[in-house]
Amino acid sequence: GQNIDQPTEMTATEGAIVQINCTYQTSGFNGLFWYQQHAGEAPTFLSYNVLDGLEEKGRFSSFLSRSKGYSYLLLKELQMKDSASYLCAAPFTGTASKLTFGTGTRLQVTL
Amino acid sequence: NAGVTQTPKFRVLKTGQSMTLLCAQDMNHEYMYWYRQDPGMGLRLIHYSVGEGTTAKGEVPDGYNVSRLKKQNFLLGLESAAPSQTSVYFCASKSGGNQPQHFGDGTRLSIL
Numbered sequence: 001g002q003n004i005d006q007p008t009e010m011t012a013t014e015g016a017i018v019q020i021n022c023t024y025q026t027s028g029f030n031g032l033f034w035y036q037q038h039a040g041e042a043p044t045f046l047s048y049n050v051l052d053g054l055e056e057k058g059r060f061s062s063f064l065s066r067s068k069g070y071s072y073l074l075l076k077e078l079q080m081k082d083s084a085s086y087l088c089a090a091p092f093t094g095t096a097s098k099l100t101f102g103t104g105t106r107l108q109v110t111l
Numbered sequence: 112n113a114g115v116t117q118t119p120k121f122r123v124l125k126t127g128q129s130m131t132l133l134c135a136q137d138m139n140h141e142y143m144y145w146y147r148q149d150p151g152m153g154l155r156l157i158h159y160s161v162g163e164g165t166t167a168k169g170e171v172p173d174g175y176n177v178s179r180l181k182k183q184n185f186l187l188g189l190e191s192a193a194p195s196q197t198s199v200y201f202c203a204s205k206s207g208g209n210q211p212q213h214f215g216d217g218t219r220l221s222i223l
Contacts, residue, residue, distance in 0.1 A: 098144070098169065
């Protein structure tokens with residue numbers, strides 16, 4: 001599979017900006033996914049990066065550096081509904097058929 | 112468009128009982144996956160399928176079997192349930208390549 005590391009928990013204030021980091025093995029790299037999962041619900045797709053750089057999608061942006069094995073998810077203008085777990089996922093080395101998921105970063109947005 | 116549907120949503124079993132979890136997708140996706148999610152361990156791949164009639168082992172296949180007789184359905188079987196298999200099970204599907212996976216709502220399984 002892959003070794004994926006991301007922080008376990010983060011807390012941020014409503015209206016603020018938060019950055020959730022993810023590191024992974026670089027060999028055989030074939031793209032990196034971010035998913036959002038609210039408590040008790042299914043993961044939902046947020047973003048996919050295969051090239052270096054920042055991709056913006058409304059309040060959410062995702063960054064990738066392939067040479068450093070590093071990605072981050074940037075959430076702007078935080079809202080209470082953004083309280084959720086954010087999962088980083090990368091393909092198994094050498095294949096795009098299956099993903100390895102990180103353990104997820106649980107984000108708590110406070111007033 | 113229902114997407115990915117899992118049945119049942121909840122189930123309680125006794126140790127040694129068997130059961131089958133059903134996953135159905137209506138998006139004509141080639142790839143289907145079964146994961147389990149446990150606290151602090153993230154999503155772990157049990158088995159997957161790259162097309163009708165094919166199956167392959169994931170990271171944690173022991174104690175589970177799968178079948179993909181029809182393209183739209185992916186069944187996960189527990190032949191003799193054990194307490195260690197208490198978990199939330201998610202099914203997912205994707206069309207191919209680097210497309211994102213779409214997840215069902217999950218099955219919460221407790222084994223006593």
